[in-house]
Amino acid sequence: MNKILQRKSWTLMEQHTLEQVIEKLKSVVGPEHVLTSYEERYCYSRDATWYRAMPDVVVRPRTTEEVVRIVTLANEEKIPITPRGSGTNLTGGVIPVKGGIVMDLSRMNKILEISVMNRIAVVEPGVLHADLENELAKHGLFWPPDPASTYACTMGGVIAESAGGLRGAKYGTTREWVLGLEVVLPTGEVIKTGARTLKSVTGYDLTHLIVGSEGTLGIITKAILRVCPLPEAIIRMSAAFNKIETAGLAVGKIFEARIAPTIMEVMERDLIRSVNKWLKLGLPEVDAIMIIDVEGIQGEVEKLAGKVEKVLRDVGATEIKRATTAKEMEDLYLARKAAYPSLFQVWRKTAVPDDCCVPVDKLPEAFKLIKEISQRWGVPVGILAHAGDGNLHPIWTADARNPEEVDRALKCYFEVCREVLRLGGSVSAEHGIGIVKASLVEEEYGRKVVEIMRAIKKIFDPNDIMNPGKMGL
Numbered sequence: 001m002n003k004i005l006q007r008k009s010w011t012l013m014e015q016h017t018l019e020q021v022i023e024k025l026k027s028v029v030g031p032e033h034v035l036t037s038y039e040e041r042y043c044y045s046r047d048a049t050w051y052r053a054m055p056d057v058v059v060r061p062r063t064t065e066e067v068v069r070i071v072t073l074a075n076e077e078k079i080p081i082t083p084r085g086s087g088t089n090l091t092g093g094v095i096p097v098k099g100g101i102v103m104d105l106s107r108m109n110k111i112l113e114i115s116v117m118n119r120i121a122v123v124e125p126g127v128l129h130a131d132l133e134n135e136l137a138k139h140g141l142f143w144p145p146d147p148a149s150t151y152a153c154t155m156g157g158v159i160a161e162s163a164g165g166l167r168g169a170k171y172g173t174t175r176e177w178v179l180g181l182e183v184v185l186p187t188g189e190v191i192k193t194g195a196r197t198l199k200s201v202t203g204y205d206l207t208h209l210i211v212g213s214e215g216t217l218g219i220i221t222k223a224i225l226r227v228c229p230l231p232e233a234i235i236r237m238s239a240a241f242n243k244i245e246t247a248g249l250a251v252g253k254i255f256e257a258r259i260a261p262t263i264m265e266v267m268e269r270d271l272i273r274s275v276n277k278w279l280k281l282g283l284p285e286v287d288a289i290m291i292i293d294v295e296g297i298q299g300e301v302e303k304l305a306g307k308v309e310k311v312l313r314d315v316g317a318t319e320i321k322r323a324t325t326a327k328e329m330e331d332l333y334l335a336r337k338a339a340y341p342s343l344f345q346v347w348r349k350t351a352v353p354d355d356c357c358v359p360v361d362k363l364p365e366a367f368k369l370i371k372e373i374s375q376r377w378g379v380p381v382g383i384l385a386h387a388g389d390g391n392l393h394p395i396w397t398a399d400a401r402n403p404e405e406v407d408r409a410l411k412c413y414f415e416v417c418r419e420v421l422r423l424g425g426s427v428s429a430e431h432g433i434g435i436v437k438a439s440l441v442e443e444e445y446g447r448k449v450v451e452i453m454r455a456i457k458k459i460f461d462p463n464d465i466m467n468p469g470k471m472g473l
Contacts, residue, residue, distance in 0.1 A: 018056060021077060025059045025101075028069045033060040033107070044102045047089040050350065050400070051435055055082065055102040062107045064182065064190065064221040071219065072188030074101055074465055081186075082467050083215040085125065085154030090353055091434030093161065093214045097469035105156050108221065111135055120179065120196060121225045125156025141227045144171035147430075148337045156220050162212030164430035166336060167293075169388020170262045173430055175211045182222035183210055186461035196224055209456070214432050215467040217460040231295035234262070235305040236329045239312045240319040244268050244288035244371075244383060248363030250315040251387045254292075255360065257311050259304055262293040264388030265336045271382040271395075274342040275335050283335055284319060290387065291332050339384050340395065347380075349397040352409045355431035356420040358390045369419050370394045377408045391429040392420070418443070438472035 025034045035041060035058035045052045061067045074081045080100030087094055096102050109126035116139050123132060130150045136142050146165030147153055153163070159181075164173040171177070180194025194200055194207035210217055241247040247266045254261065267275075272283050283289060290312075294304040309320050323329040343351050358366045367383065374381035374396065384393040396412050398405040417427045417440055427433075427440045442450045450472060457473045460466070 055096040085157035091436040093434035161432040180224040183218040186466040233298040236323040239317040240286040245364040247288040265291040266385040266387040268383035278342040350400040352396040357429035358425035433471040441472040
């Protein structure tokens with residue numbers, strides 16, 4: 001599972017050249033922000049996947065000007081450069097597959113502006129998602145994308161992956177909530193895309209091209225985000241189901257009833273048990289539970305919640321409960337966000353998490369297929385879903401010391417991805433492509449689209465130094 005990527009190391013160049021580059025990097029950011037020891041570099045050789053590859057040097061800039069100088073040097077010397085935030089990525093997006101420089105952007109961590117009147121926030125890439133959420137809340141605002149790794153992930157990574165999260169059922173993914181960017185191109189030039197305004201259709205939409213580009217087109221050094229007022233009222237409820245397929249059916253029925261919940265999260269039995277064992281939350285250990293939020297004005301929310309409960313009863317939910325205290329609300333939210341890390345606490349195996357998306361009406365079939373495929377290969381699976389937008393997160397487990405177990409888990413992973421394509425879905429909803437799914441891009445879109453993507457990459461990055469080896473490019 002801890003696969004070491006085979007690569008021709010950039011350090012196969014003469015050692016004195018590497019030493020010269022390191023000295024130049026120290027002159028840009030200071031010696032304390034250039035990391036060269038084996039132990040330091042090893043910490044940057046991994047993300048949350050089973051891959052690893054060692055960088056030759058790690059540099060930690062503080063300003064856009066420093067980023068420009070580093071990138072200019074890398075481009076002149078044709079050194080691979082991999083941007084990195086917190087390394088929470090689940091598809092190998094920050095693995096330095098060709099060595100070279102890892103640029104750790106976590107020191108660029110200022111919230112530069114929050115404007116209630118303009119409904120924007122301006123941030124640097126190293127700002128933690130949770131810190132932004134907390135600061136916005138002081139102004140009665142929030143930024144809708146809500147990744148489960150909120151306390152660890154940085155905004156640069158969230159934007160580079162076009163992350164989603166629990167609130168995606170109503171608000172979509174990051175791409176809808178970024179108005180403009182400052183980006184250092186692989187050539188060292190700085191461009192600004194988009195605007196501070198809520199509307200801008202001037203020229204090609206480079207902002208949304210760069211959002212989700214996984215650091216292959218440039219390094220984001222500033223972002224203008226569209227923010228929203230916090231809702232006046234939220235009602236959170238849970239529903240229990242004897243079959244996960246029924247939970248999938250309930251999602252479509254809620255939409256058919258003209259209701260747009262903020263979140264509709266599904267957790268399957270094994271993950272419910274895992275969370276209960278770890279956090280002692282006392283969730284009902286049925287085949288599946290759904291966690292639902294509706295939000296808005298107080299009276300309106302009560303009416304919406306009643307409609308949701310009726311749909312859930314009609315579909316066949318066995319138990320429906322509203323959270324009546326702040327703690328009950330927080331416990332439900334915590335249960336969903338803790339589901340993935342609970343596996344490491346309880347199952348004590350390596351997790352192989354997938355991320356794919358199907359049309360909402362295909363959710364029952366997709367849930368059934370995941371279970372059938374996992375049973376056929378004999379691999380334990382826990383199913384999570386941002387079900388409100390059809391986003392599936394089956395998580396297989398395997399003993400990393402047993403190659404045969406790992407191989408079977410990966411067979412499940414890719415078979416589910418291909419079944420998702422057959423159902424009219426997409427192989428990645430919010431975790432990106434990175435290394436893990438690079439082979440699937442052409443399967444989803446065809447060769448011509450991949451050729452166009454490679455041509456775009458070549459225009460931005462003529463020397464192919466920026467996060468090379470990702471997204472199948």
